Amino acid sequence: MALKHVGRMISNKRKVIVAYRVIPGDPENCLVVQTENLSADEHDTLIKAVESASGQEAYEFGEAMARTFLPDGRNMLAGFHTTGKFRKVLTTEVEMTPTNSDNIALNELNKIIAEQKGVTVNDLALKGPDGETVAEDNEKADPVATYSETTSTAGDGVLDDNALAAQYRSQADALFKEAKALREQAEELVPTKRKTKKTESA
Numbered sequence: 227m228a229l230k231h232v233g234r235m236i237s238n239k240r241k242v243i244v245a246y247r248v249i250p251g252d253p254e255n256c257l258v259v260q261t262e263n264l265s266a267d268e269h270d271t272l273i274k275a276v277e278s279a280s281g282q283e284a285y286e287f288g289e290a291m292a293r294t295f296l297p298d299g300r301n302m303l304a305g306f307h308t309t310g311k312f313r314k315v316l317t318t319e320v321e322m323t324p325t326n327s328d329n330i331a332l333n334e335l336n337k338i339i340a341e342q343k344g345v346t347v348n349d350l351a352l353k354g355p356d357g358e359t360v361a362e363d364n365e366k367a368d369p370v371a372t373y374s375e376t377t378s379t380a381g382d383g384v385l386d387d388n389a390l391a392a393q394y395r396s397q398a399d400a401l402f403k404e405a406k407a408l409r410e411q412a413e414e415l416v417p418t419k420r421k422t423k424k425t426e427s428a
Contacts, residue, residue, distance in 0.1 A: 227325075228328070229276060229282070229324055230276075230282055230284075230287070230324065231243055231244050231245075231281065231287040232244075232322065232323055233258070233320050233321055233322040233332065235315070235319060235320060236318075236319055236320065236331070237319065240260055240262060241261045241262070242258040242259060242260050242261065242313075242320060243287060244257070244258050244322070245287050245291060245303075245312065246286050246351075246352075247286060247317070247332060247335070247336055247350065248317075248336060248347060248348070248350045248351040249314070250351040253317075253336070253347040253350070253351065254333070255315065255316055255317065256314075256315060256316075256317050257312050257313070257314055258315055258320060259272065259306060259311050259312060260311075260313060261273075263311060267296070267297045268296055268297075268306075268311075271294070271296055271297060271302070275290055275291065275294045276290075278290070285352070286352055288303060288352075289352075291303040291306070292304075317332040318332075
């Protein structure tokens, strides 16, 4: 099965997950997570997120990361950002490996996608609410700020309370549905035994 967002560094073949194929305002660079730099639980959670339906449907994997939580309760996108797990690298240094036998340089993949859409590579970056490509400081790529700005922002470019609350509600709804589904599966496997109170004899 072919998987999106999976790649490796061309120089040393180390596996990476590509969070952003194109950095807004900096189309020659991308943001990746080197899987070998993660703890075992972070690694497993990341791979499960990549393989999940929402991960594969995401235009940029960073979107899925923003909806995923690490085992310790941290948001994956914010958690990886604050602990320095993201690396900004040239797209010419990364090759995508959707299968074990297929690979293509990320810069070439971006060119192909851009040509198919009839746009420039820079236009492939996530868009802001105004439809414009989000401007980004080329010296320090901030995936959290990028994702925040591409969802909903106030006039000054800061994520407003309404947008933040909407994100929290969306995450809570998704977790509730997942918990409900897991509980139903558990009931099918082993139904909960109801405790019956014994009547005490007088």
